[in-house]
Amino acid sequence: MSTSTCTGRIHIDGPAAPEPGAGGFGRPSSAGFTIGRAAAFAGTTVATVRLYHQYGLLDEPDRDSSGRRRYGPAELLRLVRVRTLAGAGVPLTDIADLLDYLADIERVLGDRR
Numbered sequence: 662m663s664t665s666t667c668t669g670r671i672h673i674d675g676p677a678a679p680e681p682g683a684g685g686f687g688r689p690s691s692a693g694f695t696i697g698r699a700a701a702f703a704g705t706t707v708a709t710v711r712l713y714h715q716y717g718l719l720d721e722p723d724r725d726s727s728g729r730r731r732y733g734p735a736e737l738l739r740l741v742r743v744r745t746l747a748g749a750g751v752p753l754t755d756i757a758d759l760l761d762y763l764a765d766i767e768r769v770l771g772d773r774r
Contacts, residue, residue, distance in 0.1 A: 693731035
């Protein structure tokens with residue numbers, strides 16, 4: 662773990678996320694993040710995001726009129742969860758089951774409210 666001296670943010674595994682408007686990923690358009698910006702947001706690469714799609718860990722997001730993938734908040738959250746588990750050493754073949762269990766737990770807890 663390290664601390665960025667310019668922003669004071671603590672981050673794990675790679676550089677701190679860039680500040681909006683500073684050449685970073687900034688805010689998504691109304692259609693969502695492109696795959697490159699989604700990958701940067703999650704601290705990974707486009708190739709890794711595509712690999713997650715191949716393993717069935719991420720659903721195929723909607724595409725814009727030019728055919729580019731657009732990742733909304735739900736897709737970004739899923740991507741970050743997958744990236745976090747993979748970064749912790751969980752095999753890609755086990756991640757889908759873990760995230761399904763998490764969804765089941767959230768559903769049960771939501772039913773109790």
